[in-house]
Amino acid sequence: MAYVPVPVTKPRGVAMARSKAVGKALVSRSVMAPLAAIVVFVVLWELLVQANGWPDYVMASPSDLPPAYARYWDLFLVMGWQTLWRTVVGLVLAVVVGVALGMIMGFSRLMRDALYPLLVGFNAIPKATVVPIVALMFVGAHDFNTILIAFMISFFPIAVSISIGLSTLEPEYRDILRALGASQSTIFWKIALPKTLPEFFGAMKVAVTLAFIGTNLMEIVSPHGRGLGALFDSGKTNSDYPLMFAVLIALAVLGILLYYVVVALEKIFAGWAERTPT
Amino acid sequence: MTAMIEIRGVRHAYQTADGPLQVLDGLELTVDEGGFVAVVGPSGCGKSTLTRLIAGLMKPDAGEMLLHGRPVQGPRSTVGMAFQNPVLLEWRTILQNVMLPLEIVPAKTPRRQQEERARYLLSLVGLDGFEDKRPSELSGGMRQRASLCRALVHQPEVLILDEPFGALDAFTREDLWQTMHRVKENEPFTGVLITHDLRESIFLANQVVVLSGRPARTQYVLDVPATGPRDLEHLYTAEASEMLTVLRHQIEVAQGRAPAEDTATPAPPPGSAAQGMQ
Structure with missing residues (x-):
């Protein structure tokens, strides 16, 4: 007993x-x-x-920031929202494509061998160099370009985590259901996918910050840009250093916000993986 | 009694980089309905391959695999499996884990009855009160008990146990042997137990089959006279130690460390206490 x-x-x-x-x-x-x-x-x-x-053009101090925020508050709200929604859309795209790629590589040995070098090579290219290319390729489509860069910079960790999670699934887990005649898709939904969730959310935490970097790269580089990156750029043009620092802090706040959204989702969907200390 | 499992002259090879690796070569095994056969043999001799063949997860290269007199074509829901690794799903409660097979196998009974059955099985193995716990909150022995319930919940005709107690400490293992007898008494099934523990084999099974070293064929079959629940003291009787001596010798023969002198004597007629097979 x-x-x-x-x-x-x-x-x-x-x-x-x-x-x-x-x-x-x-x-x-x-x-x-x-x-x-x-x-x-x-x-x-x-x-x-x-x-x-130090004068504020060397380094702004925290006390310089409230006046900057007060002066440009409307701009911060508008630009902050633009940065946020484009980052989130890019991230959602990265999740969709990353999970799909991860599934393909996780289930097929052949596809894993075929796609890995390509993906690694793609990921190794500094995205700052891709930004002007994309900006020229789709001139004027600013929202699209920004989302594209945010997606390109953040899908890799998601694809890798899903593929590793799926390919390292112990065969017994499959056999338990396969011996009963379960289909591949049933095994995926009931076992493989939930079992991969902790790794997926680990990758998401990395992807969130990467996506912000991608969005801002495009916003800063492309002319007549939008979002916090463009606000940063205009601060630079006008030698408004407190504004530049205020943008940096605003970006950090948005990053933290999105990070904790991921943490909350992780608690809901993969909270079981967290062991309570005993 | 009719035969539930019949294996006749089964051969199987794995394709490896160094050419085909013959694992099973002329395996013979018959398990009567309601019988419990333990399969022992040197490590790496193809015992786990045997379980996968019986479960229909693989097809043999040659020979006949019959379940209930019909050839095994593929996985079938009348089989339950438990492995050395309990492979419980961490994101489900113990009760939900036990009920997993019922989500695959077409339901025969209403859901409420299914849940009652799962709870009944859990109480049978001494896990009442743990229905809503997560696997991570249970000890290794308890997880193995839950895994056993999951293998039985859909009332399988055949229960395949692949070294289910192999990773447990000696006392927990003996505890589970008793549980196994209690389960067998209340839940009719035909069992195949893969093990490397000779004491376990004669304590649980009514027939012990010794496989030869790779490629495996049936080397020796021992009938265990005692049936039904018994005390652990049973393992310390003269009868038990005699059986263990015979089995120990057969294992040494299978490992190639002892000459197979008794193969020279003609096999005794079937039904006698011990019969050699060549």
Whole structure:
């Protein structure tokens, strides 16, 4: 018979209350710790600039930023939204294509051998060099170009993670269902796909930041661009250094935002993979 | 009693880079309905190949594989499998894991009854109270118990066990042997047990088949007189130690470390306690 441990010392209610209190402490710690780190970072930055007496065209200090935001707030909202939606669309495209490629390479040894060198080579090309080519290729299609670069820069880790997840599936997992006459697609939906989700979300965390880089590359480089990249570019043209730094911080905030959206999705769909510390 | 599994002169080879590797060569095996046969043999002799053939996951190069008198064409839902690796799906609860085969096999009973059956099986192996736990919260022995329930939930005619207790510690293993007897008493099935533990083979099975070294053929068949649940003390009787001595010797013959002197004597008539096969 299975051994079920019985608490000897503490009554159940007390143990429950204690575990709830511990849970609350953990939540507040996971929120407070990063906030504290950010405050410390901002203070250090301010001190560094003040101590060296740098003018804002060498390095803007955090105290320069609120005026910049106040002045251009409408622009930040409009441009920030443009950057965000194009990044998200590029990312969604990267997920669709990356998962499809990963499936093809994960299930077929031949396709894996055939496609890997091609993909690695493609990924090795610095995307900054691709930006002007794409910009010339589809002149004027600014939204399309931006999404394309965001997609191209971020699909690779997704494709690789899915293909590795699928190709390393232990044969017993397949056999359990195959012995009952299950089809390949049933095995994929019931076992292979869910089992690959933790790797997929790991890749997504990388892909999110990459997609932002892609979007901004295009926004900065292409003339009459849109989005935060273009705002950064206009700050540069007008020697408005606090604006440039304000854009950088806004990009960081958007990046963090999207990252935590991925984390939330991971909790929902692959929360089982996280082991509770015991 | 009628034969549930009949294997006649089965040969099988794997294609490797160094040419074909003959794994099975003239394998003979008959398992009566309700019987429980243990297959032992040197490691790498093709025992797992045998399970995949019986499950219909592979086809033999030559020879006959009959289930219920009909040739095995492919996977069929009347087979249940459990491996050394319990391969439980981490994202499902134990109950959901046990009910997995019912999502593949066409339903014979309403869902409520299926769930009742799954719960009943879990209580039979001593896992009541763990239905809603995740596999990661269970010990190795408990996972193996759950895996056993999953193999039985769709009421298979044939249960294939491929070294299911091989990775467990000695005490947990003995515990599971007792569980196995309890299950067999309540759930009629025809069993094939692949194992490398001779004590396990004579404790659980009513017939032990020794395979020769690669390429494997049936080298020796031992009938175990005792049937039904028994105590572990049974393993320390003179009868048991005699059987173990015989089997130990046969394994040494199979490994090529002892001369096969008893092959010179004519095989005793079928049905006697021990019969040599060549």
